[in-house]
Amino acid sequence: ATFAKQRWFGRPVLEVLEDEFGRGKAPDYFERALSSGLIRINGEKVAPERPFQEHDRLSHMMHRHEPPVSAERIRVCGVQGSLACVSKPAPLPVHACGGYHMNSLKVMLEQRLNTKIHLCHRLDRLTTGLVVFAMDSKRAAEVAKQIRGRECDKRYLARVRGDFPSAEAASRAEEVVRDGETWLQVSAPLRCQSPKDGIWEVAVAGAKDAKDATTLLRKLSGNGESTVVEVRPLTGRTHQIRLHCQHLGHPIANDPCYGGSTSFGLPDGRKAPSEDLTAPQHDTVRIEDLVDVGDYPFPSLENDGGEPQVKPQVEPQVEPQGKPQVEPQGEPQVEQQVERKDGEEKQASPIARGDPRSKRGLQGVGADGLSNDLERAAIELWQACQETKATGSDAHSAETSSSPDLDPEDAPFGTDHRGVRSGGIWLHAWKYSCEDWAFEVPRPDWAT
Numbered sequence: 001a002t003f004a005k006q007r008w009f010g011r012p013v014l015e016v017l018e019d020e021f022g023r024g025k026a027p028d029y030f031e032r033a034l035s036s037g038l039i040r041i042n043g044e045k046v047a048p049e050r051p052f053q054e055h056d057r058l059s060h061m062m063h064r065h066e067p068p069v070s071a072e073r074i075r076v077c078g079v080q081g082s083l084a085c086v087s088k089p090a091p092l093p094v095h096a097c098g099g100y101h102m103n104s105l106k107v108m109l110e111q112r113l114n115t116k117i118h119l120c121h122r123l124d125r126l127t128t129g130l131v132v133f134a135m136d137s138k139r140a141a142e143v144a145k146q147i148r149g150r151e152c153d154k155r156y157l158a159r160v161r162g163d164f165p166s167a168e169a170a171s172r173a174e175e176v177v178r179d180g181e182t183w184l185q186v187s188a189p190l191r192c193q194s195p196k197d198g199i200w201e202v203a204v205a206g207a208k209d210a211k212d213a214t215t216l217l218r219k220l221s222g223n224g225e226s227t228v229v230e231v232r233p234l235t236g237r238t239h240q241i242r243l244h245c246q247h248l249g250h251p252i253a254n255d256p257c258y259g260g261s262t263s264f265g266l267p268d269g270r271k272a273p274s275e276d277l278t279a280p281q282h283d284t285v286r287i288e289d290l291v292d293v294g295d296y297p298f299p300s301l302e303n304d305g306g307e308p309q310v311k312p313q314v315e316p317q318v319e320p321q322g323k324p325q326v327e328p329q330g331e332p333q334v335e336q337q338v339e340r341k342d343g344e345e346k347q348a349s350p351i352a353r354g355d356p357r358s359k360r361g362l363q364g365v366g367a368d369g370l371s372n373d374l375e376r377a378a379i380e381l382w383q384a385c386q387e388t389k390a391t392g393s394d395a396h397s398a399e400t401s402s403s404p405d406l407d408p409e410d411a412p413f414g415t416d417h418r419g420v421r422s423g424g425i426w427l428h429a430w431k432y433s434c435e436d437w438a439f440e441v442p443r444p445d446w447a448t
Contacts, residue, residue: 008056078439078440083133090125112293115135118133119140120133120134126427128428153232155230166248173217185215185216187212202246202247229245230430253426254426426447
């Protein structure tokens with residue numbers, strides 16, 4: 001569920017839904033979802049022409065088969081007290097979002113470690129590398145504050161197009177010396193070009209919604225066609241490294257959104273295979289095969305075979321104090337409950353904020369779950385959408401019929417032996433360090 005965005009105010013509910021969330025949906029999907037009560041405003045059924053108002057709360061219950069993710073192993077690479085880090089593969093989201101719930105880094109770690117964890121920061125789904133998490137919320141809040149306060153030295157690796165630095169790059173950056181090393185420093189403000197699609201851009205001078213952003217880059221190695229660079233983002237803006245590389249005329253070589261080639265020497269844009277991160281060659285994958293904890297001591301694993309200390313699930317809904325905040329920007333996040341009926345599917349997703357079992361969700365639902373009528377309506381509507389996409393009766397649906405949950409950023413990437421979308425862009429979180437902690441993960445194959 002989500003509160004109405006400022007850009008929705010005064011617009012009809014149906015128009016907003018089709019504009020913001022219509023990708024891959026059948027033409028009459030939202031009309032049917034509104035009429036059946038699967039989509040509600042403030043817990044009530046509304047007419048399609050009803051305009052959005054400030055503080056409106058949109059909830060959407062639907063049946064969905066969660067998109068699969070790559071089976072590359074998630075490796076724990078360090079533990080320091082109650083802090084730990086893993087090397088995240090791509091395209092795996094760090095937390096539940098959009099169509100991803102169980103297939104997210106946080107849920108997989110909680111299942112493997114048998115306890116609840118707390119993420120200290122995020123990485124883009126297409127970015128690989130270091131993610132720091134804590135075993136207690138207080139420590140996670142401390143580390144998150146350090147990162148937000150720019151007290152953390154962050155080092156990334158990227159493979160960019162061309163022989164870096166070109167004359168164009170030198171003209172748009174200045175040479176600086178930090179800690180005895182020479183870097184090119186680019187300072188270019190960024191702005192959100194499309195909140196709906198989550199696309200950002202380098203802002204023109206004087207733009208009111210621009211946010212300052214500064215990045216340091218230096219060459220590590222190259223072959224004339226591409227260059228591996230070390231990157232230090234001094235600020236933490238969305239897509240900052242990707243945009244600043246593009247601004248310098250050296251986009252990340254396989255970045256489909258910001259100027260990179262979609263193949264760059266590899267078929268279908270797939271990244272080079274890794275001997276160290278080999279997907280298990282079978283369709284049924286155990287969580288122990290996906291998350292490698294090594295020899296690191298985790299107290300939650302000492303009672304092997306016992307009941308989980310904390311069952312992994314999405315944070316419970318917290319009643320807001322006072323008026324809810326309205327977010328004028330940012331990608332809409334409609335959290336959706338998933339109920340899988342096929343015997344071969346994984347277990348159902350955890351209860352999401354605002355789903356029918358929460359205090360502020362849909363009405364008329366029993367304590368044990370969804371009402372039969374709503375559940376049946378959700379399944380029937382999902383089946384109808386699949387039939388529409390299979391026949392290609394709608395041009396928009398035909399474009400996405402091969403994968404209804406396909407994100408535009410996934411398009412250039414190939415699939416593994418199971419047909420699962422694989423790969424990510426050549427951007428890797430390598431080292432994070434603060435005054436009282438430091439972590440590093442191995443380099444990816446393309447940066448060695």
